[in-house]
Amino acid sequence: MRNNTAPRHDPYAVLRLPEFRLYISARLCITLAMQIQAVIVGWQIYDLTKDAFSLGLIGLAEAIPSIVVSLYAGYLADMVPRKKIIVTVITVLLLCSAALWLFTLDTNAVIEHYGVLPIYGVIFVSGIARGFMGPAVFSFMPQLVTGKQLYANAITWSSTTWQAASLVGPAIGGLVYGFYGITAAYATDGVLVLLSLVAFALIGAKPLPENINPQNLTESLRTGIKFVFGNQIILHAISLDMFAVLFGGAVALLPIFASDILLIGPQGLGFLRAAPAVGSVIMAVWMAYHPITVKAGKIMLWCVAGFGVSLILFGLSTNFWFSLVLLVLSGAFDSISVIIRSTLIHTLTPEYMKGRVSSVNSIFVGSSNEIGAFRAGSMAKLLGAVPAVVFGGVMTLLVVGVTAFKADKLRALHMTPDLEPGH
Structure with missing residues (x-):
């Protein structure tokens, strides 16, 4: 008798690939560094400064250069070997970390002469670097796996690694800063960036995917943008996450909640920053064993709505433990949405176009983190931190309602193997 049993799902399939292990090790180190x-x-x-608006400016200082270079960065990621871009960018980030560390060696003199402007300047430069890194890393990852059937597994473990670093990184940053001082904290950041650089350097160079329709810069960028706006599923999935992140900028205001509302200091701030990642890691690991296929679109919509509700309740909370639980839930909801969206983009986008499509995704979603931080900081300056967070949660729910009404293909989406690039 023939065995008609379906192939057993292997949750560790991509982890058996040596270069993918190097990739997630590098991703772990660079994300830890960024979070710290x-x-x-x-x-x-x-x-x-004791100024909420100054917190918002951190996000703006990073978002503006990232957005400006993003489309060109996507084009470059489709034209230049992606590993070369990644190594160059992480070298720049290493120099930025070194600059922040150097500022602390004579902090009073720097503040006396320039205020916080040198810090914003370094963040601006790192924003340029991250604008180039996003499309290159996004399009490099599929070149390390053995087929499209492993995309969802690779994205899940990549997301788990990122979220695990987001969980540990803020706690490390807060604890090292609180117990050993700012110089030691920035030194830790720099060492982790260096380790990431070494891990990426150890991965073998990969040739660019064959481009069946070579184009100049302008035509190439237009093709990438047209592809995204012509695919309703990708467009609505990206738009949903963009507005959720744009209005869900509570993370930028966590120093205010830690200092003035929950009264828990820098150590507590580290745990608040880590809390969303706790939920994300738990959910991502669960999804590695139980990948979502049926009703993926509807699940994504419900999870973004859950994210919005979590934000509203967090903004109203004055209890540290309840706030921590709400941030954990927000991370769990967000993790599902991110994994579904990333799997869709990787699956539906041709290999030779992934850099450009990723750059559009970066403008929509990646930079909306920083713009959302600016939105939250500006509103907190005018209305207070609590109204700013609650407003963001309410607007997130409104966006989900509009998307659920308009995006019929996303509502009906199932993550089936017959999804093909360009369709």
């Missing part, structure tokens, strides 16, 4: 740096910079600037 975000906690240090946020607390440092708020400690120096």
Whole structure:
């Protein structure tokens, strides 16, 4: 008798690939570094200025250069070997970490002469670097796996790694800053960036996918944008996440909640920053064993709605433990949405176009983190931190309602193997 049993799902399939293990190790280190740096910079600037608007400016200083270079970065990722871009960009980030560390060796003199402007300047440069890194890393990852059937598994573990670093990074940043000082915290950040650079350097160079329709810069960018706006599923999935992130900028205001509302100091801030990642890691690991296929679109919509509700309740909470639980839930909901969206983009986008499509995704979603931070900081300056967070949650629910009404193909989406690039 023939065995008609379906192939058993292997949750560790991509982890058996040596280069993919190097990739997620590098991703772990660079994300840890970014999270540690975000906690240090946020607390440092708020400690120096006591100004919510100054916290919002951190996000704006990073978002503007990232958005400006993003489309060209996507084009470059489809024209230049992606590993070369990644190594160059991480070298720039290493120099940025070194600059922030150097500022702390004579902090009073730097503040006396320039205020917080040097910190914003370094964040601006790192925003340029991250604008180039996003499309290159996004399009490099599929070149390390053995087929499209492993995309969802690779994205799940990549997301798990990112979320795990987001969980540990803020706690490390807050604890090192709180117990050993700012110089030691920035030094930790720099060492992790260096380790990421080494891990990426150890991955073998990969040739660019064959481009069946070579184009100049203008035509190439137009093709990438047209592809995204011509695919209703990708467009609505990206738009949904963009507005959720744009209005869900509670993370930028966590220094205010830690300092003035929950009264828990920099150590507590680290745990608040880590809390969403706790939920994300738990959910991502669960999805590695139980990938979502049926009703993926509807599940994505419900999860973004859950994210919005979590934000509203967090904004109203004055209890540290309840706030922590709500942030954990927000991370769990967000993780599902991110994995579904990323799998869709990787699956539906031709290999030779992934850099450009990723750059559009970066403008929509990636930079909306920083713009959302600016939105939250500006509103907190005018209305207070609590109304700013609650408003963001309410607007997220409104966006979900509009998307659920308009996006019929997303509502009906099932993550089936017959999804083909360009369709």
